[in-house]
Amino acid sequence: DPNIKAGAASEGVLANFFNSLLSKKTGSP
């Protein structure tokens, strides 16, 4: 994907980051 910026996180890494935060939030009271 040409939209990926040089030196920046790929969409996959960003998605992983946000998804992990989401599950962390829902996983804790």
Next chain:
Amino acid sequence: SPQAEVMGKAKELFVLCDKESKGFITKRDMQRLQGELPLSPEQLEEVFESLDRRSNGFLTPVEFNTGLGELVGLEDTA
């Protein structure tokens, strides 16, 4: 809308990263997430730099929301 829902969640996620409730996220805050998230230190740094549009070393809630919003937008079209 799904986008509005995401923006609401973005605020909650921002708070999770802003460990000291400073109102912004620093690279140090990101590094503290290392043990909590399945990302390597390098990946956390990449995420920070992607979201830090102004490259000033601080992630504001707006920048954080923008990053998440764009990601959701990308997923919609994918």
